[in-house]
Amino acid sequence: MAGKNQEFVTHIADINVDFPQWYTDVILKAEMVDYGPVKGTMVIGPYGYEIWELIQEELNDRIKATGHRNAYFPLFIPESFLKKEAEHVEGFAPEVAYVTKAGGEVLAEPLVVRPTSETIICSMYSKWIQSYRDLPMLINQWCNVVRWEKSTRPFLRTSEFLWQEGHTVHETAEQAQEETLKMLEVYREFSENVLAIPMSTGRKTDKEKFAGAVATYSIEALMQDGKALQAGTSHNLGQHFTKVFDITFQSREGRQEYGWQTSWGVTTRLIGALVMVHGDQRGLVLPPKIAPIEIVILPIAAHKPGVTDVCLKVRDELKAADIRVYLDDRDTVSAGWKFNEWELKGVPMRLEIGPRDIENGVATALRRDTLEKFTLPLEGIAAASQAKLDEIQRALYEKAMRYRDAHTFDATNFDELVKGLDESRGYVRAMWCGDRACEDAVKERTSATARCMPFKQETIADTCVCCGKPAKHLVFWAKAY
């Protein structure tokens, strides 16, 4: 989108020296995003938005396959709604944007621009839900939300972002808990199989949970700078909101009961995770399943007889095999410039086709993840390409998994915890007594937070890593975005 620069690749900061600057360079230069005119806002450029569209498509399939339907609720929430649930207002009020004037008048009640939609959706559910026959209520929405953050970074934390938020109501506590974990599992499966990002899953501590939830569960990913990123959350809301919004139903036994609720969401932050998990010094590295362009074809010496024809034929074969392919036949930039551009943009594989390739009945291929060069026979190139793309998809996941394993350490006392966080650049697994004081102490000394209490609980020590009292939970600690 920005004016073209022949040397842009040389301007990417060193990934090992200045990771934050590397991130910013990559997302801007790959034309995924730009800064909006209002502080803290972002413009998602076509290349970033195409990734979001693929995320939406894949997630929508999964959200619908689990019985949910999409709907749309209003952007503006009466301020009084937000105030109904005590923890919720405390958690969100500091970040809220208010509409106070509209249609030429000062509003009698200020309106909150939704930071999340529990309250407004509950106000509708209290109307819609009458009987157990109306349950489970399984609704999802894709929309924008606003949280006025002090310190922002494109995709990771912005004043406005895009997300999906599921909101469900059930007859029993058990069903709500089942839904909460089911949707977390949908996120994990999607993240691992589509984004190729291994996820640690577990429950949040009370300190880290959603404002108004009984329990929050999350998927956590490890970035290449060793910081963790919360990539999605699923909340068991219990009856916190159904009681204050009076969401009652006639049960199978004929009693009036409050519904049991969940909510769950993932955001455009996932795009940031993709960049920071897979990227390298040349820029983005996209897993094929989420790449707007899976294969780029570059004609070499396109003026020579046959080159354009073969390129077009290969493009059509790949397209027919449902591979997202782009034939870059521009004659205004050099081949070297194209190499740089498509590597920066993380296209999983490129095929060069020139007179000599055609003579040999092959295309010269380059894998973006390994930068390995090889040839593919033109005969049957669609199937061979798909096999390579599948291989790249797997390889990226395994590489990220190896990184995570190599950056996860166990600590049995506070010194080891501090040392682990400083040196390992990643997760430290350590036991915790369950007291907020210890959690606060860890944060104060190390700036790390409890990312989650993993589902697979093990006992790696008997005592809390902080206070030495009997341990209750295994916790993944890390510095985090």
Added chain:
Amino acid sequence: MAGKNQEFVTHIADINVDFPQWYTDVILKAEMVDYGPVKGTMVIGPYGYEIWELIQEELNDRIKATGHRNAYFPLFIPESFLKKEAEHVEGFAPEVAYVTKAGGEVLAEPLVVRPTSETIICSMYSKWIQSYRDLPMLINQWCNVVRWEKSTRPFLRTSEFLWQEGHTVHETAEQAQEETLKMLEVYREFSENVLAIPMSTGRKTDKEKFAGAVATYSIEALMQDGKALQAGTSHNLGQHFTKVFDITFQSREGRQEYGWQTSWGVTTRLIGALVMVHGDQRGLVLPPKIAPIEIVILPIAAHKPGVTDVCLKVRDELKAADIRVYLDDRDTVSAGWKFNEWELKGVPMRLEIGPRDIENGVATALRRDTLEKFTLPLEGIAAASQAKLDEIQRALYEKAMRYRDAHTFDATNFDELVKGLDESRGYVRAMWCGDRACEDAVKERTSATARCMPFKQETIADTCVCCGKPAKHLVFWAKAY
């Protein structure tokens, strides 16, 4: 979504007596929409949103096929941006919602919640566009917008609505004009072939054009109460915005020039048009191409041997043929109740399958549009069903076309115009001198407005229908939503 009511169909107002109430009854009872807690806002329920998703899918295909890419620009626009283009601010300022507080602080500059995104997109384009090589810039976005309207009605006019807005910049005035008309044609083709709504297309008068445009073109549809509805617009913005936002590029001749711009959009209003063009006393009538459920299967005497099996088999066959099918196997409501519900929801065709049908090797079918009953052989039912759906799609378009033709009258003097508008309940075609005064006079006397100056200009009289001076344009006049 609301609590189920066995007699809901009897509560729909008479379409011929109280069309506005009929409309409200249908959209609420079909669970397409509900009123939001803030005055003038709507909640789009799953059934309404599924229609919107189909609209998005069909339009996205067309928008991308014409070379546009989707992106996302921020919701909040600095107030100063809106003020840059004089006509634009005049047109939109009265309807704008302002954010004045955020993150616990009063903002130095109030933010406008986007009523449309020309200004914020221009601020980005002025950064992104440097050279003719960056043109044409062809970007579209799907988002919510806010216009604080005094008088609202779900889908037709609401404080917040969903839409797509395309924003393009070109090298020459001719290219911008070509784009403007190309996208109007995309809208027309989509509306006629997918929504089955015949459209009148043409240019808006200066009075009716977009605030800041050189020329606005629209597609106009006629509702069953004889009122017209502007269903989509495409604007040639000339250099109005590129000059005030300094969008310049180096031309092929090496000169610095201002770009030529267009914008175009359709909204959730299209859903309201669908209801009002095709609906009848029993509720919605959806064209198959836009129906969330194209065929509903109702088992009759489902407990009898074989019924469920055959229903499942038919469902699977229809699904395999890419027909959106739903098997309604609820045993909690009667068959009659199901008939009412699916008719209300406008499902294009229903198939009843009971023991006798199976014995005869058929399903008993009902077409929603004509309420005609017939049988379809179970053998090859997918192909036969698809053929029927295609027939329904065509029939709906033709019926709407006949309605429009029967409600279009020519007037050569003011009395005929007034009489035509009163009696015809539809369009009156009449000549106009081009003066604003005459346009105002027609509105004052009849409350009708100039819907468009159709592309197919004819001379049905030599003089203006209002003032008697020489006529310049043929105009479609109508009362409108």
